[in-house]
Amino acid sequence: MSDPSEKRARAERVAALRPAYRADLATGPARFLGVRRTTCPWCGSGRLSERLRTTDLLQHKPGRFTLDRCADCGHVFQNPQLTEAGLEFYYRDFYDGLGEQRMSGTFGRRTAMYEGRARAMLPYDPAPKTWLDVGTGHGHFCAGARAVLPGTSFDGLDFTDGVELAAREGRVDQAHRGAFPDLAPELAARYDVVSMFHYLEHSTDPDRELRAAHQAVRPGGHLLVEVPDPDSRYARLLGRWWLPWLQPQHLHFIPAGNLRRRLTELGFTVLAEQHAEPHDPVDLLAAVWLALDHAAPREDAPWLPEPPGTPWRALRGALLLAGVPALLTATLLDRLAIRPLAQRLHLANAYRLVARRE
Template structure:
């Protein structure tokens, strides 16, 4: 399992690749294929826990199926179900992936085969990162130390340092990207591992802890929040951004709403639930935003996912059969070329919707800033 520094955006399958890179990827896929086929020889059932009979947030047994889907991005085999609690509105993957299942489905998404594509995408989102960092400024003008949990390749920290030049930015992630970010100077210190397990060694170090599109990946969000409380100094700030499962876009777009991101997203919390849980842990919410964290990609991503679903598959080591030949590759390219006007229209509509997304409850994410209670 790994984490990501931002919400997912639709990749561009039509972007040209140099021949050398395409050939290198083909060799990488071929080298990985025997291992993936061995892992899949007995099917995918072993990647799942038993179905849970109650809500992991409030323990109510009143559940209903919210979504049934497949892996729409990597197209790894398996079926995934999201259930919703009728009492508190919490949405969660049920049955949930085991640790082995998480490792299988995360593999080659942020690292390996997916590292170059995802790293390049994250590096171009500076305006998004500035907006996140600015939300802290009215409450803390010059934090001395900041920990970004789920930092990925550290691009948020690199951008936020421009706004807070005196702040020392550390990052934590399960993936090896955090080591790369430290070597390239985007982080003062990079910590690789589980936040709850590392939190005791980081106790009381930080004035700000941020979690951008991280909690939804975790198996136990409350444990992650408790770890943040441990790492913060008294009076410190916890900045959280997560997808909003109650937004209207999620219902209108159904399985094509990108933030469902199955099978990676395990828990999606309504804002009211997260506010209450933070209060129970000794935090005071000082800022709640809905329009500002909206990422204007919902329609573009939905159209891209639809096109990708009907197009011939790109070569991947977990797919059955032989690698796609030239006719299938040409057909895939032609389909996306024909769909380019639709993608451009969706991009324009996304930008239009962004102007009123918060007021119309179409925002695909929300942001909370909470202060750690300084009282003993």
């Protein structure tokens, strides 16, 4: 953001939002967390251990968050979990508001990834007539997928106003706004394909979302699910700097075996499990950036008590500039050295399942 007028406009927006954030944080961020669980939300086991403690490394909103792991099924989950008020607070100004332009630009540039996701369906249904993308955001996947499936009608579903923007921009044919489990009865057996790309990890109840998907997919239709892989070696090697932990937004991390079994129980047949294809080669780059951004003074944000002064802004710029060689090195390692070997080395950061409703 080099345009002085844009900088002034953003500074004014931040100043206007600061009183509301100050009121939200008057009693501290602890109120945004619920009651700590003593059993696994996936299998019910009481054999839990702490997997990770971290903070909000992307927005730097106040708060500390813990991920626990179940010793019996391997499920990793945020514990205690964000309350409804906490979800609203930590999502605010990330995908919309202050963060809308940045995130829209980030997602809008990933056309090759979206086309790859659409091609994953071709061996099982080369010409689906109807496709529902759950958690579609601003609909960028649907827009990119049309190049692969020009005859498919793409609908989007999300609980934010981004899905309505997607409809206005022509990225989706029909927008469904709300919670998927609530909308599923009116969408019953309507779709040849339902996709959930990096959606389940945001859900407060993944099992309820999967049951909604079973309802919306027609018999013989397909479900595509893509989620972070908690068994990736990067999750251990990079610790809190592993981007897919994405605290506090990501609430559940489901091992592939768990998800396969649950889909089978619901009446799906899992046709494919992919690891290399959905791997996004950004782990080292993101880890270096998160560490640099954490070490540098904060840029102004409405949840800060006061805007940082000029010396702090200058110091931030100098530290980030000094980190450019490390960022470039990490990018080259991600794309050229690690990417071809990601699956073999168990470093793939995501997996994808393709399942058919019987």
